[in-house]
Amino acid sequence: MENGNRPLRIALTKGRLEKDTVGLLEKIGYDCSAVHDKGRKLILPVGDSIEVVLAKAADVITYVENGVCDMGVVGKDTIMEMNGKFFEIADLGFGRCKFALAGKKGSDFYSGYNVKTIATKYPNVSRAFFEKKGMDVDIVKIEGSVELAPLLGLADAIVDIVETGTTLRENGLEVFEDISPISARLIVNRVSLKMRQQEIESLITLIEDNL
Numbered sequence: 376m377e378n379g380n381r382p383l384r385i386a387l388t389k390g391r392l393e394k395d396t397v398g399l400l401e402k403i404g405y406d407c408s409a410v411h412d413k414g415r416k417l418i419l420p421v422g423d424s425i426e427v428v429l430a431k432a433a434d435v436i437t438y439v440e441n442g443v444c445d446m447g448v449v450g451k452d453t454i455m456e457m458n459g460k461f462f463e464i465a466d467l468g469f470g471r472c473k474f475a476l477a478g479k480k481g482s483d484f485y486s487g488y489n490v491k492t493i494a495t496k497y498p499n500v501s502r503a504f505f506e507k508k509g510m511d512v513d514i515v516k517i518e519g520s521v522e523l524a525p526l527l528g529l530a531d532a533i534v535d536i537v538e539t540g541t542t543l544r545e546n547g548l549e550v551f552e553d554i555s556p557i558s559a560r561l562i563v564n565r566v567s568l569k570m571r572q573q574e575i576e577s578l579i580t581l582i583e584d585n586l
């Protein structure tokens with residue numbers, strides 16, 4: 376596996392976090408024009424010393440964990456679900472939302488003794504939440520638009536991300552309970568932090584000074 380003298384490689388989560396992350400890199404003085412004009416390119420130079428990799432959230436963690444990217448920007452939701460081996464260095468303050476338990480408005484989720492079914496994209500987060508409550512549940516993994524599951528009668532509730540609350544509201548659902556706050560985090564590969572300590576630490580300092 377290559378490592379050596381390549382530019383410092385940062386994996387960025389495509390989509391919701393992308394704009395704020397690029398904004399942060401620009402604020403600290405990096406030229407991100409290649410990212411703005413990326414077309415379908417996935418690895419993009421940012422200044423002379425950094426290259427940015429655009430990936431899905433879970434893949435950001437995989438690449439950082441395996442050391443093919445030195446650093447990454449990813450949501451706490453994905454970090455909580457994947458539990459990887461890396462350093463979580465900083466809360467970047469953007470991408471703020473929360474994990475919540477939600478379901479059909481007015482339904483009495485907590486009553487009765489039947490085992491409830493929970494639909495979610497985050498089975499590990501859900502399992503940990505209900506284990507802590509001492510509540511036995513069945514978890515069904517859904518890939519997207521999890522809100523459909525209670526509407527279609529597949530689940531009693533969902534564990535999902537709530538940002539503005541619009542998706543819940545427009546589908547007749549409501550939050551039963553907040554689970555935890557979420558925001559974008561800066562993560563670093565453990566070996567990279569040792570091998571490229573000076574480079575990485577000065578970038579972390581720059582980032583932290585500009586939050």
Ligand code: PRP
Nearest residue numbers: 519520521535536537538539540541542
């Ligand atoms: C997320 C989440 C909710 C929605 C919440 O989905 O799963 O569906 O955003 O946002 P809101 O509170 O502002 O309405 P996303 O848009 O990432 O798409 P997905 O459902 O396909 O994963």
